[in-house]
Amino acid sequence: MSLRVAILISGGGSNMVALAKSMTGDHPARTVLVLANSANAGGLQKAADMGIETAVVDHRPFGADRAAFEAELTKALFVANADIICLAGFMRVLTADFVNQWQGRMLNIHPSLLPKYKGLNTHARAIAAGDSEAGCSVHLVTATLDGGPVLGQARVPVLPDDTPDSLAARILPLEHQLYPAVLRKFASGDETRVNLSRANPV
Numbered sequence: 001m002s003l004r005v006a007i008l009i010s011g012g013g014s015n016m017v018a019l020a021k022s023m024t025g026d027h028p029a030r031t032v033l034v035l036a037n038s039a040n041a042g043g044l045q046k047a048a049d050m051g052i053e054t055a056v057v058d059h060r061p062f063g064a065d066r067a068a069f070e071a072e073l074t075k076a077l078f079v080a081n082a083d084i085i086c087l088a089g090f091m092r093v094l095t096a097d098f099v100n101q102w103q104g105r106m107l108n109i110h111p112s113l114l115p116k117y118k119g120l121n122t123h124a125r126a127i128a129a130g131d132s133e134a135g136c137s138v139h140l141v142t143a144t145l146d147g148g149p150v151l152g153q154a155r156v157p158v159l160p161d162d163t164p165d166s167l168a169a170r171i172l173p174l175e176h177q178l179y180p181a182v183l184r185k186f187a188s189g190d191e192t193r194v195n196l197s198r199a200n201p202v
């Protein structure tokens, strides 16, 4: 029986599409739900076009009451009978209570070489620091923001005339390789690390 994966998004959902497309054939998991915290998330239509169940839990009516928002998330995840959550550009901070319920079963992709640059504006910070290398990380989610065990990383060079946008554009295609590669191993019970670079693609 396949493991059931819910993908949580806030935006265009390009990582969600890469994940969903990867879960076919002998893959040990299938996408059962794409859930967004805004009806405006562009990825919702992409998921619907792929025949995937979608749901929206808008965070705004809940204001500062994160627990109430998360109670609605939990309902949707329960209905979908999800085994694993993949956060894919999901721009809400989750409480420790929610994270702990999914401990060991929730992954995230973050656009930096963790532990560097947790939080936002990662590409600008890598450029400002003069880093020669940047990339992305897939990690298990723990109650420490962007702080859980890293399961895979992909690296690219930072070029002298890079802007945050050009660096993001160089990294995004690797996100689309890394996240499915990590998920496939993770769903197979293998948590050994995946290392990708443009010289070492999957």
Ligand code: GRF
Pocket: 009, 010, 011, 012, 013, 014, 015, 016, 043, 088, 089, 090, 109, 110, 111, 136, 172, 175
């Ligand atoms: C990705 O760069 C991801 O690393 C970051 O947000 C972006 C989401 O893009 N957290 P998409 O919605 O998957 O296209």
